[in-house]
Amino acid sequence: MEQNSKFDKVMGSWDILVIAFGAMIGWGWVVNSGDWITTAGFMGSILAFLIGGAMVIFVGFTYAELTSAMPQTGGEHIFAYRAMGPAGSFVCTWAIILGYVATAAFEAAALPTVVTYVFPGFNQGYLYTIAGRDIYVTTIILGVAVSILITCINLAGSKTAAILQSVLTAIIAIAGILLIAASVLQGDSANITGQFFVAGEGSLAKSIFKVACMTPFLFIGFNVIPQAAEEVNVPYKKIGMIMLFSIVLAIAWYLLIVFAICYAMPQSAIVEELNAQNGLVTAECMVRVFHSELMGKVLIVGGLCGIITSWNSFLMGGSRALYSMGESRMLPEIFGRLGKNKTPSAAIILCGLLCCIAPFFGRGVLVWLVDAASFGCVVAYFMVSIAFCILRKKEPEMVRPYKVKCGMLVGVLAVILAGFMTFLYVIPSPVSSALLWQEWIVVGTWILLGLIFYFFSKKKYGAEFGRVEILELDESLK
Numbered sequence: 410m411e412q413n414s415k416f417d418k419v420m421g422s423w424d425i426l427v428i429a430f431g432a433m434i435g436w437g438w439v440v441n442s443g444d445w446i447t448t449a450g451f452m453g454s455i456l457a458f459l460i461g462g463a464m465v466i467f468v469g470f471t472y473a474e475l476t477s478a479m480p481q482t483g484g485e486h487i488f489a490y491r492a493m494g495p496a497g498s499f500v501c502t503w504a505i506i507l508g509y510v511a512t513a514a515f516e517a518a519a520l521p522t523v524v525t526y527v528f529p530g531f532n533q534g535y536l537y538t539i540a541g542r543d544i545y546v547t548t549i550i551l552g553v554a555v556s557i558l559i560t561c562i563n564l565a566g567s568k569t570a571a572i573l574q575s576v577l578t579a580i581i582a583i584a585g586i587l588l589i590a591a592s593v594l595q596g597d598s599a600n601i602t603g604q605f606f607v608a609g610e611g612s613l614a615k616s617i618f619k620v621a622c623m624t625p626f627l628f629i630g631f632n633v634i635p636q637a638a639e640e641v642n643v644p645y646k647k648i649g650m651i652m653l654f655s656i657v658l659a660i661a662w663y664l665l666i667v668f669a670i671c672y673a674m675p676q677s678a679i680v681e682e683l684n685a686q687n688g689l690v691t692a693e694c695m696v697r698v699f700h701s702e703l704m705g706k707v708l709i710v711g712g713l714c715g716i717i718t719s720w721n722s723f724l725m726g727g728s729r730a731l732y733s734m735g736e737s738r739m740l741p742e743i744f745g746r747l748g749k750n751k752t753p754s755a756a757i758i759l760c761g762l763l764c765c766i767a768p769f770f771g772r773g774v775l776v777w778l779v780d781a782a783s784f785g786c787v788v789a790y791f792m793v794s795i796a797f798c799i800l801r802k803k804e805p806e807m808v809r810p811y812k813v814k815c816g817m818l819v820g821v822l823a824v825i826l827a828g829f830m831t832f833l834y835v836i837p838s839p840v841s842s843a844l845l846w847q848e849w850i851v852v853g854t855w856i857l858l859g860l861i862f863y864f865f866s867k868k869k870y871g872a873e874f875g876r877v878e879i880l881e882l883d884e885s886l887k
Contacts, residue, residue, distance in 0.1 A: 414880060416482060417566075417751045418642035424571035425634050425641055426651050431578035431715075432630025432722030433659035436519065438585070438666045439712030441623070443683040443690030449616040450607030451671040455664060457617050461624025462660035464830055467823040468790045469631060469656045470813045471797035473649030476635040477811035480645055481880055483733025484635030485789050490737075492796035492803065495875025499739050501792040502730055503859045507785030508629055509727030510760055511778040511851075514767035516720035517556050518775045521548035521768070523716065526689055526709045540773025552768030559717070560761030563724050566750045567640045570721055577714040577721075584711025585662065588691065589669045591698035596672035604676035622833050625790075626783040627663065630719070631656050633726035644886050649811030670694045724760050731756035737877045738870040740862055780834070780844055781851040787830045794823035808882060 420428075445454045475488045485505050490498035525531045534546030563570050608616050634641070634652050641648060670679070673694050682693040689709070696705040732753035735744025748754030767775060798820040800807060813819050837843040844852065867874045 414639045415747055415751070416639040418640060419566065419568040420571050420637070420641045420643075422643050422647065422651055423575065424568070425637075425643065425648070426655055427574045427578045427718075428571060428637075428722050428725070429631045429634050429652060429655035430658050431574050431581070431718030432633055432726075433628050433655065434578075434581060434585070434662050434715060435627070435630070435719035436516075436523065436712045436715035437623075437627045438663060439523065439689060439691045439708065439715060440519065442666060442670055443679055443688060445620050445623070445667065446604065446671060446679055446690070447607060447676075447683055449613075449620045450604045450676075451601050451667065452605050453607060453613065453617045454620055454667045454671075457620035458624060458660065458663050458667070460617075460621045461628065461830075462656075462663075464790070464823075464826040465624070465628045465631070465656055465660075466653070467819060467826055468794055469653050470819050471794050471823050472632055472635060473652050473811050474809055474813045474816070475793065475797060475800070476638055476652065477645040477649045478807055478809045478882075479879065480635075480638035480641065480648060480882070480886075482637065482639045482729050483736075484632060484638065484730070485793055486730060486733040486737070487877065487879070488635075488793055488796045488800075490875070490877045491879065492799040493792075495737075495739070495877075497792065497796075498737075498875070498877070499734070499859070499863055501789050501796075502734055502739075503855070503862075504785040504792070505632070505789035506727055506730045506734075507852075507855050508782045508789065509723045509730060510763055511782035511785070512626070512629060513720055513723040513727060513760060514763050515772075515775045515778050515782070516716050516723075517552040517764045517767040518548075518770065518772045520555060520713070520716050521545075521551050522772060523689075523709055523712045524551065526692060527706050539771055542771040542773035544769065544771045548771070549768045553765045555717075555720075556761055556764035556767075559720055559724055560757060560764070562721070563728065563757045563761075564748065564750065564752055564754055566752055567637060567725065570725055574718055574721055577718045580714045581711045581718065584708050584714075585666065587704075588695050588698070588708060589665050592669035592673040592694065595698040596669075598672070600673065600675045601668075601671050604671060604679075607676070618833060622780075622783070622830070624663075625786050625830060626779055628656070628659060629782070629786050630722050630726075631659075632789075633722045636726040636729035639880075642886075645810035645882065666691070673698050720764070724757065724764070727760045728753050728756035731759065737875055738873045739866050739875060741866070742870075777845070777847045777851055780848045781855070784831075784834045784844060784848075784852060785855070787827055787834065791824065791827040791831050794820060794827050798824060810882075 481487045486502040489501035532545040536544045692705040695708040734740040743755045
């Protein structure tokens with residue numbers, strides 16, 4: 410792609426679409442759908458996803474333009490550097506790494522929860538209880554084993570990871586389409602009217618925004634494309650279009666899942682299943698519309714695949730973000746080196762190691778990481794949106810193969826929406842769902858680590874700190 414690129418161009422249009430879409434649909438629709446509906450109801454959940462989707466769409470426009478103009482490994486790291494310099498780049502990239510790595514680590518703890526639905530006796534060898542969740546020998550072994558497997562797949566190369574993503578995303582899509590189609594045939598509109606709006610906690614507005622605050626976590630994934638942009642053999646303009654298409658697909662997916670469950674199940678049944686041992690409302694919905702316990706397990710297989718697709722994408726995105734910081738000497742330079750398969754091996758191994766540690770803490774602790782990860786993502790979205798506006802003003806002549814119409818208006822709206830979502834995480838109010846104190850500890854610890862690395866690297870590397878080479882666009886892909 411670029412004349413000086415160190416990476417091989419091995420991924421095509423389909424590869425990057427399934428990497429983004431597979432990451433965004435993931436497993437949340439299987440595990441968390443009951444929480445959305447009992448919190449805000451049918452229409453409340455729809456509005457929440459439209460609010461979150463609007464933010465992601467406008468932010469996606471800024472990403473699409475910037476990625477086509479700077480298709481370079483690191484994505485946010487490069488955008489923020491060109492607009493705001495090394496300090497802004499460090500903050501933005503450090504925030505998105507929190508989003509990627511924390512989410513990948515959470516998958517290692519979430520996997521056993523879904524497995525126990527298929528194999529109820531899976532939890533064996535009780536060890537201890539932490540944050541209300543029991544930890545078993547079998548859950549740790551499973552989480553660590555799959556962590557090692559996904560790490561090895563990513564070390565083998567991005568094309569190998571993309572092939573895995575294609576297969577698993579197809580399985581997820583089949584499971585979801587079966588659920589939606591059967592719900593349309595077997596459902597009843599009375600089920601929707603009985604739970605049109607629900608004020609699960611406090612006012613209806615707070616319930617809607619509480620669900621809306623979950624959506625950044627669910628839509629994480631489209632921005633893995635700019636992280637691996639140097640490994641993509643696709644015309645630059647098309648990269649931006651694929652990114653936006655993946656976001657639209659993900660929004661449509663979640664809206665259809667909410668509709669399918671509410672159309673097929675009355676509120677009482679959703680609440681009852683949510684309070685059951687597994688609480689997997691989507692699986693119970695599949696059982697009801699097909700009148701078969703086996704079909705519930707089929708949907709869970711889709712959920713298992715969703716965990717792997719998200720995990721795979723976030724490991725790819727997190728390792729590339731770490732690589733970009735290592736290459737620019739904002740982190741120890743070992744993270745900025747490529748292995749024999751042209752992958753950032755040290756960065757991948759570090760992400761894999763953190764995933765191996767995660768099962769020892771269980772979902773009770775790691776659920777705090779999810780909100781911290783979402784906060785990190787919206788901060789990065791906010792800064793990328795600002796970078797978009799700065800570069801439109803500062804470098805109007807920059808080559809932009811995919812150029813957003815009404816650019817400054819789109820950029821300002823992206824800044825406002827991403828800023829509003831950030832506000833919802835930070836400031837407690839009647840319509841917000843601010844971070845808990847445990848989650849602020851996670852965020853505070855991450856900020857402290859960032860400050861340590863920032864000053865350590867600045868002292869160690871001196872003039873080398875923050876060096877970023879903006880690569881020239883390949884004429885053949887403009």
